[in-house]
Amino acid sequence: MNIAAAELDGRLIRLEPLAWEHRDGLQAAADDPRIWPYMFLDGSGDHFEPWFAQAHGAHDAGRECHFVIRVKETGAIVGSSRYINLAPEHKRLEIGSTWYAPSVWGGFVNPECKLLMMAHAFETLGVNRIDFRCDSRNDRSRKALHRLGAIEEGVLRRHMIVQHGYVRDTVQFGVITDDWPGIKAALVERIAG
Numbered sequence: 001m002n003i004a005a006a007e008l009d010g011r012l013i014r015l016e017p018l019a020w021e022h023r024d025g026l027q028a029a030a031d032d033p034r035i036w037p038y039m040f041l042d043g044s045g046d047h048f049e050p051w052f053a054q055a056h057g058a059h060d061a062g063r064e065c066h067f068v069i070r071v072k073e074t075g076a077i078v079g080s081s082r083y084i085n086l087a088p089e090h091k092r093l094e095i096g097s098t099w100y101a102p103s104v105w106g107g108f109v110n111p112e113c114k115l116l117m118m119a120h121a122f123e124t125l126g127v128n129r130i131d132f133r134c135d136s137r138n139d140r141s142r143k144a145l146h147r148l149g150a151i152e153e154g155v156l157r158r159h160m161i162v163q164h165g166y167v168r169d170t171v172q173f174g175v176i177t178d179d180w181p182g183i184k185a186a187l188v189e190r191i192a193g
Helices: 020-030 045-060 109-125 139-148 180-192
Strands: 013-017 065-071 077-087 092-100 129-135 151-161 167-176
Touching: 013 109, 020 045, 020 065, 020 077, 045 065, 045 077, 065 109, 077 109, 092 109, 109 129, 109 139, 109 180, 129 139, 139 151, 139 167, 167 180
Parallel strands: 092 129
Antiparallel strands: 013 065, 065 077, 077 092, 129 167, 151 167
């Protein structure tokens, strides 16, 4: 499994491998504190520089594959998502650290982003499994993962220490190759809808 960054081009959005030239657009999209309460790191305001340095460092080192999300019609950067917790020996990865500007919440961006990333992971990279995780307090993310068709597999209790020293419980979801055809068809229909 070669996780080299590739541009993923959809109908309404394009996922671009993270580069320094995305910095200003990402900072503008990230500058809303409503995005960050359940994330490991805060990327709003003065917290953006450390967030960007961490993201860029992990991407450049090959520990993660970080995508910038751009709406094709406007050219606006509206968020980011990553392949993380890469386990090529098990043909597994996680899609995570995903955030979107509130202006696109509840619209077409999340379903198409997940469609592009899952299609690339299953159909090009040849993974057997994709993990998703979210903070147990994050109802918006949990509902979106259920709507996506991911299977909720359990809760990892006291799993991570996140912002402000909070010890979070993490909800674990999974999608396997057997699930993919049905999920793909539903996402294609939803985006066309």
